[in-house]
Amino acid sequence: ISDGESFNWADYWPDDAPLPAIAPFEQRQAVAHQQAWAEYLDVSVEREIDLGEGETLAMTLIPPGEFLMGSAKEDQERFLRESDAANEAWMPKYITTETPHHRVRITRPFWLSQHEVTRGQFRRFVESTHYFTDAEQDGKGGYGYLNGSWFQDPGFIWNTEPGFAQDDTHPVLNVSWNDAKAFSEWLSQDQTGVIFDLPTEAQWEFACRAGTLTTWHSGETEESLKEHAWFDVLGGRQTKPVGSLRSNAFGLFDMHGNVWEWCRD
Numbered sequence: 001i002s003d004g005e006s007f008n009w010a011d012y013w014p015d016d017a018p019l020p021a022i023a024p025f026e027q028r029q030a031v032a033h034q035q036a037w038a039e040y041l042d043v044s045v046e047r048e049i050d051l052g053e054g055e056t057l058a059m060t061l062i063p064p065g066e067f068l069m070g071s072a073k074e075d076q077e078r079f080l081r082e083s084d085a086a087n088e089a090w091m092p093k094y095i096t097t098e099t100p101h102h103r104v105r106i107t108r109p110f111w112l113s114q115h116e117v118t119r120g121q122f123r124r125f126v127e128s129t130h131y132f133t134d135a136e137q138d139g140k141g142g143y144g145y146l147n148g149s150w151f152q153d154p155g156f157i158w159n160t161e162p163g164f165a166q167d168d169t170h171p172v173l174n175v176s177w178n179d180a181k182a183f184s185e186w187l188s189q190d191q192t193g194v195i196f197d198l199p200t201e202a203q204w205e206f207a208c209r210a211g212t213l214t215t216w217h218s219g220e221t222e223e224s225l226k227e228h229a230w231f232d233v234l235g236g237r238q239t240k241p242v243g244s245l246r247s248n249a250f251g252l253f254d255m256h257g258n259v260w261e262w263c264r265d
Contacts (some may be wrong), residue, residue, distance in 0.1 A: 034061050
């Protein structure tokens, strides 16, 4: 629910429900919101989904709340200047979709994976369903990084090395939106009574920001971001095992950096 729509929190709220997490709030408040909602729902803040063969999926409870979604105009102008200076012609079309700032309300709690889906977790799905990804079916393959550039090749699929070493603790690569949805549907079928799906962009950003109003959830500078995210040459232009750096206030890892992530919308 975003600005311009009629809204009253009380219309959604049982009298005994905890308060919504309305940004800005600090880490201790983020944790308190999670604990309050866990107690109200009679669940734990963290839950583990058994995928079989020793693979699990760790989930974290995200409370309902309210925040400013998107980037401020100043941030947009800054990133456009930086992308122009770096001659990154592909970047502006993404930067311009992140404005304007607008207020969004998340009216229901939800669970979110603590980190990006790993190659090992995706392998369990493929082994269980004999699924073939879009990159395998269309014969075009995915993308890899060799000799200083990214390019597409049929040899780059989810379980092959894309020009650098990967193991099952790394985030899975070269999966399409369709593949991610299929993985979610498999989880829903396997876990009776639980519905899995990709987060909406609003859910994702609320969970990523975790109460902050800064450019990144870590702060305003790239120096602060280095403690939380593998990005650019810091990561050696390759993926890293998930959860290697610091989490945000909600206990989520790799919300910035490592790989791009799909949203439902």
